[in-house]
Amino acid sequence: MKAGIVGLPNVGKSTLFNCLSNAKAQSANFPFCTIEPNIGVVNVPDTRLEKLEELVKPERVIPATVEIVDIAGLVKGASKGEGLGNQFLGNIRETDAILHVLRCFDNDNIVHVDGSVDPIRDKETIDMELQLKDLESVEKKLEKVKRAAKTGNKEAQKEEAVLTALKTGLESGKSVRAIVIGEEDRLEYVKPLQLITDKPVMYVCNVGEEAAATGNAYVDKVKDAVAQENAEVIFLAVGTEADITELETYEERQMFLEDLGLSEPGSAKLIRGAYRLLDLETYFTAGVKEVRAWTIPVGATAPQAAGVIHTDFEKGFIRAEVIAYDDYVKHGSEAKVKEAGRMRVEGKEYIVKDGDVMHFRFNV
Numbered sequence: 001m002k003a004g005i006v007g008l009p010n011v012g013k014s015t016l017f018n019c020l021s022n023a024k025a026q027s028a029n030f031p032f033c034t035i036e037p038n039i040g041v042v043n044v045p046d047t048r049l050e051k052l053e054e055l056v057k058p059e060r061v062i063p064a065t066v067e068i069v070d071i072a073g074l075v076k077g078a079s080k081g082e083g084l085g086n087q088f089l090g091n092i093r094e095t096d097a098i099l100h101v102l103r104c105f106d107n108d109n110i111v112h113v114d115g116s117v118d119p120i121r122d123k124e125t126i127d128m129e130l131q132l133k134d135l136e137s138v139e140k141k142l143e144k145v146k147r148a149a150k151t152g153n154k155e156a157q158k159e160e161a162v163l164t165a166l167k168t169g170l171e172s173g174k175s176v177r178a179i180v181i182g183e184e185d186r187l188e189y190v191k192p193l194q195l196i197t198d199k200p201v202m203y204v205c206n207v208g209e210e211a212a213a214t215g216n217a218y219v220d221k222v223k224d225a226v227a228q229e230n231a232e233v234i235f236l237a238v239g240t241e242a243d244i245t246e247l248e249t250y251e252e253r254q255m256f257l258e259d260l261g262l263s264e265p266g267s268a269k270l271i272r273g274a275y276r277l278l279d280l281e282t283y284f285t286a287g288v289k290e291v292r293a294w295t296i297p298v299g300a301t302a303p304q305a306a307g308v309i310h311t312d313f314e315k316g317f318i319r320a321e322v323i324a325y326d327d328y329v330k331h332g333s334e335a336k337v338k339e340a341g342r343m344r345v346e347g348k349e350y351i352v353k354d355g356d357v358m359h360f361r362f363n364v
């Protein structure tokens with residue numbers, strides 16, 4: 001599952017990417033510094049994993065990860081191929097969620113592609129390009145469906161009505177995620193189109209160091225502007241975060257954060273947010289060899305969760321032995337959880353909960 005970092009040129013996308021991943025994307029003070037998308041696999045910060053490590057003392061610990069893609073900056077006219085438009089839009093179509101970086105800081109030394117700082121205008125520029133690309137996709141599909149609908153095909157007529165609603169919404173400047181369509185119709189007719197503005201989005205407000213803990217007036221404007229969008233908004237000082245990641249020791253990084261009034265790096269908050277945005281959750285396996293966080297979609301069943309470890313686990317699934325994370329911490333070990341009668345045995349229908357500690361029994 002990938003989250004793509006998007007935004008106008010020069011808003012801090014590549015610097016953010018560098019903070020999030022070990023990869024060092026080139027970042028410089030001019031547009032189109034990133035041409036090929038950089039991909040980084042980022043660990044998801046999770047204090048529960050640290051607690052399990054403390055209790056189990058395993059040989060190794062493996063966190064959950066999420067893929068972050070740094071995509072080239074987009075400009076006006078991208079939907080018609082301006083700048084790196086077609087390539088940008090192709091790259092973003094392949095992601096599952098969007099991290100939309102908005103410049104929310106003043107700095108005369110860093111050029112803005114439109115000459116002034118205005119995150120709402122920047123957001124609308126990108127929204128419009130993505131909406132125009134989606135409109136193109138919807139119109140193509142609508143042409144085909146209309147022909148079938150004219151023959152009296154009831155299914156095609158139903159699809160035509162949904163596509164027409166999409167077309168009208170996009171033409172009025174709405175993103176697909178904000179267009180009201182019934183859940184069944186959305187699943188059947190909208191999801192298969194893989195429209196860009198249907199993807200979940202988090203707005204990342206890039207603020208100056210002085211606003212790292214509190215945000216600023218630009219951030220407040222963004223929150224007001226996206227209130228109807230069912231989108232997340234977070235703010236972080238990307239340049240400062242980059243400086244923090246360069247520090248040698250954990251102690252130095254913590255001191256820097258405390259000076260800013262932060263309890264953890266903003267990047268940690270962002271990664272967890274991206275994980276939620278992708279509709280993912282974590283379960284754990286805990287043994288002396290390894291304590292590990294496994295990534296599953298929210299709503300996964302026990303056999304599906306087992307299949308993430310190995311397909312044979314899913315095929316031959318018999319049962320799952322499940323301990324709630326809080327019970328594990330309360331009792332301090334698997335043996336003591338069993339003694340207290342807090343280990344449960346669950347079957348194929350069990351929906352895994354975020355934080356479950358699990359063992360699978362299977363037979364192939």
